[in-house]
Amino acid sequence: MVICLCNGMSDGDVRTAAANGATRPKEVYDCCGGRAQCGGCTATILHILREMPGEKAQA
Numbered sequence: 849m850v851i852c853l854c855n856g857m858s859d860g861d862v863r864t865a866a867a868n869g870a871t872r873p874k875e876v877y878d879c880c881g882g883r884a885q886c887g888g889c890t891a892t893i894l895h896i897l898r899e900m901p902g903e904k905a906q907a
């Protein structure tokens with residue numbers, strides 16, 4: 849499911865970024881080769897990061 853329309857990132861992309869060490873939305877954008885634009889996806893990215901086992905998501 850696409851969660852970031854600006855960067856074309858899916859929930860799977862966010863989980864992959866988290867598995868590779870991303871703990872903040874900015875790090876997720878960086879991992880996916882994107883950048884924060886409208887910010888409309890930030891809450892969803894944080895929600896996914898917080899669901900990841902063993903992850904400590906930071907705003």
Ligand code: FES
Pocket residue numbers: 851852853854855883884885886887888889890
């Ligand atoms: S939807 Fe992700 S930055 Fe706009």
